[in-house]
Amino acid sequence: xxxxxxxxxxxxxxxxxxxxxxxxxxxxxxxxxxxxxxxxxxxxxxxxxxxxxxxxxxxxxxxxxxxxxxxxxxxxxxxxxxxxxxxxxxxxxxxxxxxxxxxxxxxxxxxxxxxxxxxxxxxxxxxxxxxxxxxxxxxxxxxxxxxxxxxxxxxxxxxxxxxxxxxxxxxxxxxxxxxxxxxxxxxxxxxxxxxxxxxxxxxxxxxxxxxxxxxxxxxxxxxxxxxxxxxxxxxxxxxxxxxxxxxxxxxxxxxxxxxxxxxxxxxxxxxxxxxxxxxxxxxxxxxxxxxxxxxxxxxxxxxxxxxxxxxxxxxxxxxxxxxxxxxxxxxxxxxxxxxxxxxxxxxxxxxxxxxxxxxxxxxxxxxxxxxxxxxxxxxxxxxxxxxxxxxxxxxxxxxxxxxxxxxxxxxxxxxxxxxxxxxxxxxxxxxxxxxxxxxxxxxxxxxxxxxxxxxxxxxxxxxxxxxxxxxxxxxxxxxxxxxxxxxxxxxxxxxxxxxxxxxxxxxxxxxxxxxxxxxxxxxxxxxxxxxxxxxxxxxxxxxxxxxxxxxxxxxxxxxxxxxxxxxxxxxxxxxxxxxxxxxxxxxxxxxxxxxxxxxxxxxxxxxxxxxxxxxxxxxxxxxxxxxxxxxxxxxxxxxxxxxxxxxxxxxxxxxxxxxxxxxxxxxxxxxxxxxxxxxxxxxxxxxxxxxxxxxxxxxxxxxxx
Amino acid sequence: xxxxxxxxxxxxxxxxxxxxxxxxxxxxxxxxxxxxxxxxxxxxxxxxxxxxxxxxxxxxxxxxxxxxxxxxxxxxxxxxxxxxxxxxxxxxxxxxxxxxxxxxxxxxxxxxxxxxxxxxxxxxxxxxxxxxxxxxxxxxxxxxxxxxxxxxxxxxxxxxxxxxxxxxxxxxxxxxxxxxxxxxxxxxxxxxxxxxxxxxxxxxxxxxxxxxxxxxxxxxxxxxxxxxxxxxxxxxxxxxxxxxxxxxxxxxxxxxxxxxxxxxx
Numbered sequence: 012x013x014x015x016x017x018x019x020x021x022x023x024x025x026x027x028x029x030x031x032x033x034x035x036x037x038x039x040x041x042x043x044x045x046x047x048x049x050x051x052x053x054x055x056x057x058x059x060x061x062x063x064x065x066x067x068x069x070x071x072x073x074x075x076x077x078x079x080x081x082x083x084x085x086x087x088x089x090x091x092x093x094x095x096x097x098x099x100x101x102x103x104x105x106x107x108x109x110x111x112x113x114x115x116x117x118x119x120x121x122x123x124x125x126x127x128x129x130x131x132x133x134x135x136x137x138x139x140x141x142x143x144x145x146x147x148x149x150x151x152x153x154x155x156x157x158x159x160x161x162x163x164x165x166x167x168x169x170x171x172x173x174x175x176x177x178x179x180x181x182x183x184x185x186x187x188x189x190x191x192x193x194x195x196x197x198x199x200x201x202x203x204x205x206x207x208x209x210x211x212x213x214x215x216x217x218x219x220x221x222x223x224x225x226x227x228x229x230x231x232x233x234x235x236x237x238x239x240x241x242x243x244x245x246x247x248x249x250x251x252x253x254x255x256x257x258x259x260x261x262x263x264x265x266x267x268x269x270x271x272x273x274x275x276x277x278x279x280x281x282x283x284x285x286x287x288x289x290x291x292x293x294x295x296x297x298x299x300x301x302x303x304x305x306x307x308x309x310x311x312x313x314x315x316x317x318x319x320x321x322x323x324x325x326x327x328x329x330x331x332x333x334x335x336x337x338x339x340x341x342x343x344x345x346x347x348x349x350x351x352x353x354x355x356x357x358x359x360x361x362x363x364x365x366x367x368x369x370x371x372x373x374x375x376x377x378x379x380x381x382x383x384x385x386x387x388x389x390x391x392x393x394x395x396x397x398x399x400x401x402x403x404x405x406x407x408x409x410x411x412x413x414x415x416x417x418x419x420x421x422x423x424x425x426x427x428x429x430x431x432x433x434x435x436x437x438x439x440x441x442x443x444x445x446x447x448x449x450x451x452x453x454x455x456x457x458x459x460x461x462x463x464x465x466x467x468x469x470x471x472x473x474x475x476x477x478x479x480x481x482x483x484x485x486x487x488x489x490x491x492x493x494x495x496x497x498x499x500x501x502x503x504x505x506x507x508x509x510x511x512x513x514x515x516x517x518x519x520x521x522x523x524x525x526x527x528x529x530x531x532x533x534x535x536x537x538x539x540x541x542x543x544x545x546x547x548x549x550x551x552x553x554x555x556x557x558x559x560x561x562x563x564x565x566x567x568x569x570x571x572x573x574x575x576x577x578x579x580x581x582x583x584x585x586x587x588x589x590x591x592x593x594x595x596x597x598x599x600x601x602x603x604x605x606x607x608x609x610x611x612x613x614x615x616x617x618x619x620x621x622x623x624x625x626x627x628x629x630x631x632x633x634x635x636x637x638x639x640x641x642x643x644x645x646x647x648x649x650x651x652x653x654x655x656x657x658x659x660x661x662x663x664x665x666x667x668x669x670x671x672x673x674x675x676x677x678x679x680x681x682x683x684x685x686x687x688x689x690x691x692x693x694x695x696x697x698x699x700x701x702x703x704x705x706x707x708x709x710x711x712x713x714x715x716x
Numbered sequence: 717x718x719x720x721x722x723x724x725x726x727x728x729x730x731x732x733x734x735x736x737x738x739x740x741x742x743x744x745x746x747x748x749x750x751x752x753x754x755x756x757x758x759x760x761x762x763x764x765x766x767x768x769x770x771x772x773x774x775x776x777x778x779x780x781x782x783x784x785x786x787x788x789x790x791x792x793x794x795x796x797x798x799x800x801x802x803x804x805x806x807x808x809x810x811x812x813x814x815x816x817x818x819x820x821x822x823x824x825x826x827x828x829x830x831x832x833x834x835x836x837x838x839x840x841x842x843x844x845x846x847x848x849x850x851x852x853x854x855x856x857x858x859x860x861x862x863x864x865x866x867x868x869x870x871x872x873x874x875x876x877x878x879x880x881x882x883x884x885x886x887x888x889x890x891x892x893x894x895x896x897x898x899x900x901x902x903x904x905x906x907x908x909x910x911x912x913x914x915x916x917x918x919x920x921x922x923x924x925x926x927x928x929x930x931x932x933x934x935x936x937x938x939x940x941x942x943x944x945x946x947x948x949x950x951x952x953x954x955x956x957x958x959x960x961x962x963x964x965x966x967x968x969x970x971x972x973x974x975x976x977x978x979x980x981x
Contacts, residue, residue: 094893094897094900094901094917096724096893096901097724097725099725100724100725100728100901100905103728103732103905106732106746107907108904108905108907109904109907110904111904111910111913111914125910144910178798178844178845178846179781179796179797179798179801179845179846180776180781180782180783180796180797181781181782181783182780182781182782182835182845184838184839184844184845185839199840199960199963199964200963202836202839203835203836203845203967203971204779204780204782204970204971205967207782219782219783219784219786220786222782222783223783223786223787226783226792226795226796227792227795256798256844256846257799259798259799259800259844259846259847260795260796260797260798260799260800260801260846261795261796261798
């Protein structure tokens with residue numbers, strides 16, 4: 012038989028080199044007398060039964076027989092294979108074997124043992140080592156291990172913590188009752204790979220990746236969702252510990268902490284943070300996220316609609332905030348039910364809503380917008396009053412210029428303002444012109460902000476003179492703001508003042524103008540002495556009239572430049588006064604108390620009641636230039652009425668827009684001696700005004716004969 | 717069927733001869749559980765037998781262990797499937813039956829079903845899935861050896877008997893021992909653990925053989941649905957009931973698919 016059948020390369024089974032005789036004798040002597048180990052040597056001739064050739068003390072004690080009774084006897088007389096097979100199969104020349112055997116002792120007792128047969132080199136002899144099947148120590152260790160296993164099993168099975176155990180990869184060998192309870196399924200459905208059917212499909216890959224790391228020896232934690240038998244999602248924290256079972260393989264023990272309720276609470280908090288508490292609609296953050304996610308796909312169709320309720324303030328002011336809130340809730344409900352699944356309705360703020368539709372079709376978008384308009388216009392009864400809500404909707408389809416949610420929202424906001432300006436209650440699609448206008452405006456506002464920071468808004472001064480008995484004296488100068496744009500040239504004052512009002516820059520503009528005017532007054536005082544203008548008029552915006560800091564700011568500026576308050580006159584238009592008469596009256600009163608003069612500009616164009624006018628702390632009325640212009644056409648009634656009214660109230664009158672000597676004459680005859688206009692003087696720079704004063708206040712050349 | 721007896725010594729001789737042709741498998745099979753030096757050393761041994769290594773890698777990455785595609789190194793594959801499984805695969809290779817053309821009818825089908833069935837039932841019998849899988853995979857080895865020794869006779873025996881107790885009894889009458897018992901002899905010859913040997917020896921009859929015996933019955937129900945059924949309660953010593961059978965069979969069917977792919981059978 013070829014020797015190559017010996018397991019290759021394993022040094023433990025290679026034949027030992029031949030030993031000197033004295034060494035062999037020493038080993039034999041020790042083995043023969045050893046009582047802790049049972050050894051015997053058997054001989055097996057071809058075709059014969061194995062026969063005992065030698066036996067040690069340990070073997071004779073185990074068998075209870077004398078060595079002389081055993082030697083030369085067939086092995087089968089006291090040793091049989093446990094499975095009843097032939098003893099000959101134990102004797103392999105190629106390798107040691109290990110066989111379960113039964114010994115028969117001298118008293119007939121049958122002892123289960125294991126017999127290891129080791130072939131001697133180049134002979135027909137085998138050494139048999141016989142060990143009781145399980146030694147006392149092995150039995151004790153096994154019992155201890157079994158007890159440990161039982162304790163662990165009991166602990167795991169009774170533990171309220173859901174636990175799973177794998178011995179190989181992801182295959183579970185054990186699950187406890189708590190895990191079965193968590194998922195609502197019996198253990199046999201979870202054992203093996205069954206449990207993975209209850210892992211949330213989106214989380215299974217993460218779980219597997221974690222298990223791979225755990226199998227490599229690391230402890231890990233991961234969050235994972237499971238779906239229980241009632242199809243409810245359970246959120247868990249899984250904690251993995253590697254588990255090595257010798258021979259079996261590597262697996263893990265995992266405990267699951269059910270954090271479903273905690274997650275639900277966190278999600279509720281998150282919902283509250285991202286959703287409007289009144290309407291339940293998503294707020295801006297979610298809106299931005301939604302649009303950004305949708306825009307991540309460059310091919311995805313996207314339409315954004317900005318919706319603003321028309322006249323919502325009227326409802327709020329007339330029926331109260333509770334009714335206003337009820338209207339918003341109703342609108343939110345109607346919007347949500349008008350859009351398609353997957354579309355988003357968000358509350359942008361106040362009475363503004365944004366609808367995001369996943370469509371790139373203009374027709375579909377307009378159809379949705381018109382449907383919304385229709386649904387919103389159904390009557391609502393609030394506080395017993397029937398309201399017909401209306402809204403202006405700006406629609407924009409995502410285009411190549413839209414790179415972010417900001418771009419899209421900005422454009423649909425522009426479209427909404429277009430809808431408002433075209434008469435409210437309508438849908439407007441953003442067109443190129445409107446967008447260009449809006450972009451242009453935004454650019455101009457940015458320039459204005461920079462111009463204010465760099466104090467590049469300059470002032471001109473138009474003289475106001477008093478004509479009396481052929482004498483003309485300078486009564487005041489009106490400061491007029493000028494903005495020379497580096498690229499666009501001169502920007503009309505009404506344009507940049509409106510921009511400042513619309514974009515929150517009016518305070519800065521007002522302060523700059525007052526400061527520059529006061530500085531000019533101070534400089535003229537030094538330069539012209541008694542020829543310096545006795546007063547400077549500075550225009551206030553309507554928005555400044557609601558600024559309670561205005562009075563303090565004016566006082567500080569005048570004081571900083573060392574002027575008497577009486578040398579400053581603040582002009583406010585009649586229409587601005589009427590926006591919030593109460594506050595305006597209060598602020599003007601405080602300014603007057605401080606000594607500052609007050610004039611009502613453009614008088615006659617608003618709707619002030621006489622009673623109200625009488626109570627206002629005003630020094631001057633300025634007759635609007637339109638009434639002066641019509642004097643020469645014979646329409647003198649309004650101008651005359653205004654002048655008479657002022658006189659009757661003891662208020663001085665200034666006529667604006669005086670352009671001709673004829674107008675001057677007529678106004679003098681009507682009793683209006685304070686005049687302002689191109690006929691008196693064009694607006695002058697601060698330096699030109701000095702020259703103008705020194706040259707005797709010449710009237711400008713006129714084409715009028 | 718007349719008794720022909722079996723030359724056990726000749727059968728074991730043939731196994732030893734096979735070992736010379738698959739030295740790596742022989743070396744792994746000769747490494748007893750206690751001597752297992754670790755995944756790295758075992759992987760190093762396996763690396764010398766590409767076919768064997770590929771089989772282990774494939775198994776570790778199979779759906780059976782749930783780690784599809786994530787096991788990228790041989791030591792890790794050995795870690796996942798465990799020493800006993802590697803040794804079982806090596807044993808199949810060593811016995812020369814993995815590439816043999818002449819095997820009993822439906823041999824691999826039965827083997828894979830038995831492996832899956834044992835793996836599924838193992839925990840119910842207090843046996844780890846890994847050990848159970850090995851038992852199922854190795855149990856039919858004896859039938860291949862019987863077929864090698866007595867090809868025509870064994871083919872007739874297979875054709876005329878149903879898988880399970882009836883066949884075990886026919887094998888015992890013709891050869892003196894049943895095929896799982898012959899597997900036990902072979903495994904003992906290769907110094908597999910006494911526990912495994914005992915389980916296989918007691919498959920036809922005996923308390924330790926209940927797991928594999930039950931697995932044979934479920935395998936029979938899957939591979940030969942028309943054959944007479946033996947009640948599970950008696951076979952499993954009341955560990956598995958008939959009411960549990962449908963669920964078990966469904967799991968086994970799924971595992972069979974995974975194992976068949978993994979083992980290239």
